[in-house]
Amino acid sequence: MLRPPKSQQVAVYGFAVLAVAIALAPFAWMVISSVASPADLLKRPLHWIPDHASLSRYRAVASGSSDAAQTFGAAFVNSLVVAAVSVVISLAAGIFGAYAFARLRFRFRRSIMLLFLVTYMLPPISILIPLYLIEARLQLLDTRAGLVLVYVSFITPFVLWVMGNYFQSIPEDLEDAGRIDGLSRVGVLFRIVLPLSVPGLLSTALLGFLLAWDEFLYALIFTDTDASKTIPVAIAEFTGRHAVDFGMIATGGVLASIPPVIIALLFQRYIVGGLTAGALKG
Amino acid sequence: MVVRTVSVSRSRLAERLSNRFDRLRRAPGSLALVLLLPSLVLVFGVVLYPLVRTLLTSLHDVNSAMPGAYPFVGAHNYLELVKDAEFRSSLLRTAYFTFVTTAFELTFGILLGVLLNANFHGRAVVRAVVIIPWAVPTVVSGALWRWIFNGNYGALNAALTQTHLIGQYKQWLGTPWLALHMIMVEDVWKFTPFVALFVLAGLQTIPDELHEAGMVDGAGTVRRFFAITLPLLAPVILVTAVLRTIDGFRLFDIIYVMTRGGPASGTETAAFYTYVRAFSDQSFGLGSALAITLTAVILVVTVVYMRAIRVSEVD
Numbered sequence: 001m002l003r004p005p006k007s008q009q010v011a012v013y014g015f016a017v018l019a020v021a022i023a024l025a026p027f028a029w030m031v032i033s034s035v036a037s038p039a040d041l042l043k044r045p046l047h048w049i050p051d052h053a054s055l056s057r058y059r060a061v062a063s064g065s066s067d068a069a070q071t072f073g074a075a076f077v078n079s080l081v082v083a084a085v086s087v088v089i090s091l092a093a094g095i096f097g098a099y100a101f102a103r104l105r106f107r108f109r110r111s112i113m114l115l116f117l118v119t120y121m122l123p124p125i126s127i128l129i130p131l132y133l134i135e136a137r138l139q140l141l142d143t144r145a146g147l148v149l150v151y152v153s154f155i156t157p158f159v160l161w162v163m164g165n166y167f168q169s170i171p172e173d174l175e176d177a178g179r180i181d182g183l184s185r186v187g188v189l190f191r192i193v194l195p196l197s198v199p200g201l202l203s204t205a206l207l208g209f210l211l212a213w214d215e216f217l218y219a220l221i222f223t224d225t226d227a228s229k230t231i232p233v234a235i236a237e238f239t240g241r242h243a244v245d246f247g248m249i250a251t252g253g254v255l256a257s258i259p260p261v262i263i264a265l266l267f268q269r270y271i272v273g274g275l276t277a278g279a280l281k282g
Numbered sequence: 283m284v285v286r287t288v289s290v291s292r293s294r295l296a297e298r299l300s301n302r303f304d305r306l307r308r309a310p311g312s313l314a315l316v317l318l319l320p321s322l323v324l325v326f327g328v329v330l331y332p333l334v335r336t337l338l339t340s341l342h343d344v345n346s347a348m349p350g351a352y353p354f355v356g357a358h359n360y361l362e363l364v365k366d367a368e369f370r371s372s373l374l375r376t377a378y379f380t381f382v383t384t385a386f387e388l389t390f391g392i393l394l395g396v397l398l399n400a401n402f403h404g405r406a407v408v409r410a411v412v413i414i415p416w417a418v419p420t421v422v423s424g425a426l427w428r429w430i431f432n433g434n435y436g437a438l439n440a441a442l443t444q445t446h447l448i449g450q451y452k453q454w455l456g457t458p459w460l461a462l463h464m465i466m467v468e469d470v471w472k473f474t475p476f477v478a479l480f481v482l483a484g485l486q487t488i489p490d491e492l493h494e495a496g497m498v499d500g501a502g503t504v505r506r507f508f509a510i511t512l513p514l515l516a517p518v519i520l521v522t523a524v525l526r527t528i529d530g531f532r533l534f535d536i537i538y539v540m541t542r543g544g545p546a547s548g549t550e551t552a553a554f555y556t557y558v559r560a561f562s563d564q565s566f567g568l569g570s571a572l573a574i575t576l577t578a579v580i581l582v583v584t585v586v587y588m589r590a591i592r593v594s595e596v597d
Contacts, residue, residue: 008503015397016408023412023475029437030426044451046440093320100317107311112318119329121580123532125556126573129566130335131328133347153328156321185313214419216535221561232421236539239425246429253422264417265410275476276483276518 027257034058034250041246057251068238072252074226075234080259082144082230083212086151087205093152094159095201099189101160102167103175113164116157124154124217132221142224150218155208162207162274166200167193203274206263210271213260231256340570347564359571368547369572372555373579379462379551380530383469387526388519390470391477396511398478399485409482416475424539427468431455431540455541458548465540465549473529477522484518485511517591524587531580552576 033041034057036050060069061076100106101113131150132141140146170193178188194201219230229237235252242248264271340359342352363369398409415423430437433453442448455461488511496506534553537543543550543558550558556576560569 009402012397012400012402015393016402016404019394019397020408020411022471023415026423026426026430026471027414027418029430030422033429042435044435044440045444046435046437048440089324093324096317097321100314104314104317106314109314116321116325118581119325121528121584122329122333123553123573123576123580125532125534125553125560126336126577127329127332128573129339129560129570130332133349134332136347150328152324156324160321210417214421216421216538217557220538232419232535235425236421236535239428239539240542243428244435246432246435249425249429253418253426256422257418260417260419261414264413268410268413271413272479272483276480 030250030253030257033246034254036247038245038247042244057248058255061251061255068242068248071226071229071234071238072231072255075229075231075252076255078144078223078226078228079213079230079232079256082147082151082228083209085144086148086155086212087208089148089152090155090159090208091201091205094156095163095194096189097156098160098163099167099193101164103172113160116160120154120157120161128217128221131218135222141222142228144228146222147219147228147230150222151212151215155211158208158211159204162204163197163200166197166204170196199270199273202267203270206267206270207274210260210263213256336570336573339566340574342567344566344570345564347566352567355567359568360575362568363571363575368550369552369555372547372550372552375462375550376531376533376552379466379469379533380527383466383473384523384526384530386466386470387473387477388523390474391522392481392512392515392519394474394478395481395485396507398482412475412478414475415472416479418472420472420535421539423468423472424536427464427471428455428540431464456545458544458546461541461545462549465536468536468540469533473526477526480518480522481515484515488514520587520591524584524591527583527587528580531576531583552579 032048032050035053035055037052037054040047040050040052057069060066061072064070064073101109135141135146135149138146140149174192174196175188178192179185183191214232215230216232216236219233220236223229223233231252235249235256238245238252239249341354341356343355343358344352394412398405398412418426429435431454433439433451433456436451436454438454439448439451443451454464492510492514493506496510501509532553533551534557537549537551537554538557541549543554552572553576556569556572559565559572563569
């Protein structure tokens, strides 16, 4: 490779520093706000480094010593459970369908695929009202199960899409060999295809988790108490009620960001792989 | 092709299996149905009935959540929408928001993607860090930026006055037009990394030889970007544009957290307006008509894009 000229290298480093600063500064401010004392946050002129910093708000959430702290703690657990269970169910169901899309030629294959894609694009608000009434009748409102039911409906199409593309990238010869050795279609799927698909499964699971973790509108309408409220709802409610107590909002925000940020940092390659599966093949 | 060499019994078994396999290949419909059944149940079981229900509700004058017989009014709710100035302006606002943010996110995202693909020290760290805005949950980033934009204590005011760029604190979310654009800033901050990730993945499929050939031909960096990189990225860019546009037309959560549609409905998106009419006003008939209209708009926009993608692939 030819070396780029010096001026260009300076531009690259300048741009890199700028990008990092813009990406990081607001997030850093949230972390700082979560440990700053309330007086620090309301100071004019504002001090960027707080005079009094402590982890007291995090301790409050851990011990549930105030109403808000208790809600954030419960909401964190709810989000975790709902997202994890939704992903497991969606994967368990979607893997078979994805395999069918990738390997079988059948009537209406394209139409069914398109239909799944359409459900994925639907604005949630278009099914929200009847769903609310159904869940009310089934007594699923304000339960984690009620949320899982809905989340599975938008994570499963995603599994079909990403895993379908992933399965297509596995050489079919391997499967034919397995079939000759006496494996059934489903046997081939479990013994040959899935072990080769671990990276794809991982990226699908992680992205599905992020989708569920981020969901807001359904959770806002369907949940009511600490029994099922997810962390985006808890934060939005608290923001609406105590707009100036940003220290506590920031604490909830940092907690809510920990799982997705860790996932994004540690598994970036899988995330990008999952996101762009299919998009790059057109 | 698979070579069959093992014992006779084994090969006979294999033959029998492969016959069965061929039968399934010829009529795989039933197997496909079995495999697809769990997904069909989980997705359409939850989506289909409510969607039909919403469609039906939009044709009735439903004004309470109680089940009951409500008068059939045909297209009346839809005609109301056509006359509804607030709906029209919310739709226009949504289109404006979506178009402008998508344009900025694509521009910055492509630049950022190119940067992340360049060779420099510390690239791994930069790649990791710039993904953070996208990873932060939407509601959290809404709450965070609302605080940054706060008119009395916000960090933006503090930063701008301390650097003497503005004389006194400003109410960033205090007037409709300004508030709308501040929310757009938040949206661009959050989703530029998303675009950049796609662009980076697309760039990694472009062989180095193309750029080297361009260099040999004497094309400079800028020239090569427009002549080689951009055309090859076109499919990726279009797909990202579709995804961002769909999201734009569904935009609800950020608005809810940052402004609740205010001030003076100045930041009310179509999805947010639908929510207000249905849930705050309990006008479920009208709200359903709104939801169906919004869905139709998204479908039309997506189909137009899909056509464009197909055209770009043919070229």
